[in-house]
Amino acid sequence: MITRREILRGSIGGTAVAVGLPFLDCFLSANGDALAAGGPIPVRFGTWFWSMGHTPGYAVGDRTDRIEFLEECRALIPHVAKINYFGRFNSPLDGRPNHVHHTGWVTTRTATAPALPGDIPAPTIDVLVADAIGGNTRFRSIDMTCTGNPRDSFTARSTHIRNAGEVSPHALYQRLFGKDAAVSKDAASNVATDAMLQQSVLSGIGEQRKRFERRIGAADRARLDEYFTSIRELEHQLAVQRATPVDAAVCARATDPGEGPIGLEIDVVRANHEAMTRLLTLALACNQTRVFNMAFNNALSSLRRPGTAYTHHTLTHEEAVDQQRGYQPEAFWFNCRVMEALSVFIAAFDRVREGPGTLLDNTLIFAHAETSYAKVHAVDNIPVMTIGAAGGRLKTGLHIAGHGDPISRVGLTVMQALGLPLERWGTGSLQTSKTISEVLV
């Protein structure tokens, strides 16, 4: 497996660049289009997480000649031509327990079943992609969560290296477009000088690596190595910032959403999701980052409606099934709102014009849940979608039936579509070398 340090060295090191650049070119649009500010359009990658899965029989139809979104997914119908839906892929656990609301997202994102509760045994897919392309923009990755709790994040290198989500639209704006961003020509020269001095600070810290490595044991050395690699990356990103200013005209369109409520009440979550989505699309369009993660709710969905005692998660277990309708009405209501939020996310990407198409056409969004049917904690048939054409590398509008194949096939296909040189992915029965060729161009 390609490591973070290898990629980093490849992208900025001496001789390794000759090997690294053709590979990194894979992350540019296959259509040869250019950004408004010049330079080819890059391909972006991101994830969109939701929990509590779908209501069986009310979300996606069984037919596989096309995607048939049903009542719960009605909001996705306008985008169906730009989505691939992957159903009936499984998560074989090889005798490991199903840690409820955890195992499912971990297998989907890491192709490895966690042995312990809370365990994240391998890097998540976004981390692998960011290792490859995250170093060439100001931010390696932008991670957001709409619940107000930075712990509700589904991106990690390991159990103890978790990327915390940004929870506040205002804070996200400050980070992306605040005073440290060269969002205007006037600011660019000051920012460049400042970036140079900040590079000096980081360079001095990076030089302490060898001294530290001599003082500590192997396990702790790996932890410090992660820290020093992050320092080096930040230094590199400052260099990128100085050399390649962002698309100031697009960046300047961002406005500060201001301080607002943060929490788990459904309308608050939706509002924060929408605000962060808008900032994210602008950040992608003006080349601040190429990788992102959005978590709409937490794994044990604590979404709630004002004045009601039950959360989304408790409803999936404790609400009675309406015998006439055949599902739990309140839990279903939440599921519908979640799919509406995904629709908002997709629409925001599809509104940003880029070359002859849209930002969505140059992006690959990997959207999935942590269970298929929350009422019974099922981790087989977890709903997974890819959204966007990845710069023309992915066909869309397809419903792919997995027939019980490991869910890791979807992740491997995604990474190969993006150009990562992976032949196989995963461990145990989740390991696969079979891509899903039907969706690859």
Next chain:
Amino acid sequence: MSGLQRVITCCAVIVLVALAGCGSREPTTKGAPPTVRLLTESQYRNIIADVFGRQIEVAGRFDPVVRTEGLLAVGAGLATVTPSGVERYVALARSIAQQVVAAQNRDSLLPCKPTDPQQADQKCASEFLTRTGRLLFRRALSATEIAAASDLATTGAREQHDFYAGLALGLQSLLAAPDFLFVTETVRDDPRSKTVQLDGLSRASRLAFFLWNSMPDENLLQAAERGELDSAAGVGRQVERMLDSPRLESGVRAMFTDLWALDDFATLEKDPTLFPAFGLAAANDAREQTLRTLVDALLVRDADYREIFTNRKTFMTGALGIVYRVPVDAPGEWTPFEFDRDDPRAGIQTQLGFLALHSHAGKSSPTLRGKAVRELLLCQRVPDPPSTVNFDRFNDPASPGKTARARLQVHSTEPSCAGCHRLMDPIGLALENFDGAGQWRERENGEPIDVRGEINGVAFDDPAGLGAALADDPAAPACLVRRSYSYALGRPIERNERKFLSYLDASFARDGYRLRSLLRRIATSEAFFKVTTQPMQVARGQSSEGPTS
């Protein structure tokens, strides 16, 4: 083996363990490898306040540490810094450094003035960076380190024609350095035992972060440099000084915040429609009330630890008074308050800080409360929920239970639920007179609430009975001993330390279950400083972050 035989066997084991620990001599341990611990958010904030004063704002968010083996302190020993985390640390370091050299602070925080504020002044910069760096790094800086930071200050001053702007860069380089962010313990050869031992400065840091949740002060650093922490007498002198310091309160607050997961208050929310009295002010005050109650009982009054489960003395604010529905003399400030003898509130587990934290946003949860009592107060691990639970019996629309007891009845009859829920529900049901925000109620959905319960074979009739049962349960003080020791070391407990823990249990009992005595026992023990170069024997790194469905 019959149930009676099991009980007898268990009692015999307890007696033997107790006898083994009754000796006054500390059992030998082998220790564990030295640790490299990422500063926690509260440690970082305390250090900045201790070094530069409280006027310096630490305005930034920290990446959360993964709670491991029940403790953030253990997670900090396994944590590293992610790329976005590094970005935050570097930005935070910059913000702090700029505040320190700002016009309103520089006269009080800098030991010298530049000859020309628009020029570099290496001598003044070196003087400041040497003095400050020693506190931040918990050791004297090397000549190379001083030169590197000073050179940065010089370069920055020349580029920006501003001595202070340059100095901020030098300080930023210290605040973003691994020597500051990671508490890295180092060892030296021990000629007596042919093993290794913690060096003096590492001992100083261990003591300071345990008792003060901050870096060593100048007195402690000097003691370490003079070699005084190499002897039991020297350690004893410093520990007594530290126990007498006002900074001990900060350390105790941090310890209980970690032990009882009070950091979860940061994301606690209650439905304002259902619980209009429980707003942000009440939530903040509820956390503070718990800590004030603990500090008052365990430090100010030096009470028996077990008293916290029956104690009626606490503190009140106006915001809390509304939720507790009690009159408050001075609503705008903290005032001492004592619940009446016939009031159902007695013990920390009947305060909002426990009841509201271990509930859902819109309702109480006997299961969450029972789990919290088991895991946080008694150190009894409740297994994670199985994935194969049959929820159909919960969903019987023909017989919806009006009270939590009625609704949870199915837990005791459904085999896949019963095993674990009988550990939690009978405890939590005793607290059902308190709703999801911790407010008193006698009925739920019009039905009277039955608060009888049971824990470890002891039955009780009401919340006060639960408190009395907890106070009598030997698992409660033993739990504090285990978790305090693990917290102090920032790592899980080793198998080779079990006898030592029994010794601590017995000592804690002999000392009348006084917290200060327990802290002293741990901080002055040989076990506290024991290190080995051998790998640890327990599984490291099991995250404690799991769901309870």
